[in-house]
Amino acid sequence: MENYLQDIQDIRKMMDKSSQFLSLSGLSGVMAGVYALLGSFAIRHIAIVNYGHITLESYSFRLILAIGGAVLFLSVATAYALTLRKARKRGDTVFNSTSKRLAVNFMIPMVTGGLFALLLIRSQHYGLIAPITLIFYGLACVNASKYTLRDVRYLGLTIIVIGLVATYFIGYGLEFWALGFGVCHILYGSVMYFKYERK
Amino acid sequence: MKNILQHINKAFDHRIRLGIMSILMVNEFADFNTLKELLGVTDGNLASHAKALEAENYIMIEKQFIGKKPNTRYMATKDGRKAFTQHIDALEKLIQKG
Numbered sequence: 001m002e003n004y005l006q007d008i009q010d011i012r013k014m015m016d017k018s019s020q021f022l023s024l025s026g027l028s029g030v031m032a033g034v035y036a037l038l039g040s041f042a043i044r045h046i047a048i049v050n051y052g053h054i055t056l057e058s059y060s061f062r063l064i065l066a067i068g069g070a071v072l073f074l075s076v077a078t079a080y081a082l083t084l085r086k087a088r089k090r091g092d093t094v095f096n097s098t099s100k101r102l103a104v105n106f107m108i109p110m111v112t113g114g115l116f117a118l119l120l121i122r123s124q125h126y127g128l129i130a131p132i133t134l135i136f137y138g139l140a141c142v143n144a145s146k147y148t149l150r151d152v153r154y155l156g157l158t159i160i161v162i163g164l165v166a167t168y169f170i171g172y173g174l175e176f177w178a179l180g181f182g183v184c185h186i187l188y189g190s191v192m193y194f195k196y197e198r199k
Numbered sequence: 200m201k202n203i204l205q206h207i208n209k210a211f212d213h214r215i216r217l218g219i220m221s222i223l224m225v226n227e228f229a230d231f232n233t234l235k236e237l238l239g240v241t242d243g244n245l246a247s248h249a250k251a252l253e254a255e256n257y258i259m260i261e262k263q264f265i266g267k268k269p270n271t272r273y274m275a276t277k278d279g280r281k282a283f284t285q286h287i288d289a290l291e292k293l294i295q296k297g
Contacts, residue, residue: 010218
């Protein structure tokens, strides 16, 4: 009888392990949120100093781009480092077929959204950039969630809703950005951290 | 009891074969290295258990080349899926009775 129970547990474990990447770190979500909030405050400060008037050629605009790039870089680097740590603890690897599938399915909406945002800059639809990046990031999370922890799906859905609301209230891009990328990441990251990591 | 035991499939009565089938049930296909890593087994061990499942017509083995590298892909057949589902059902019923 013991054996049968063990068999069922083995089957379930193998099904989960082979189809989902479960070493994704919740703490890295919290950190990404913190970076996003800090970045938003910095950009807000730049906007106030410039009386909300920033041209594409200005030094301030380049500074904003640099802050955005730094937030992205730090988030990805932290996510990689913390996920590596969690994977090692679990006796898992970071580069395997499930993590590759996770990355590919995340990147398809992300790259689409990124290119779309660049095209929006070209056609001077600046107000739409914040909502669009939120919506595509949310879609990327939902799409990737099939291959990792279920919570990523709810994070994605929440960010999609925030993106749609931001499309209605154009002009508050930065605030919605801080809410979506900052507050949501910290919230869902903490939930994931307390659910799976702090044991 | 006898009825249930009929559906306990001897072909799956081994940790590695059980593992191969579990993985192939939830993935369209899996290649040799992925299976090896997930199951934590040696090349020879995996190959022989995979052969046994192929002999039962429960999985298909596809050999191909990706560039110059040989690549072996495994996938569950329709028969394999049916047999494995019956096996799991039987296991569950046995546990409930016990």
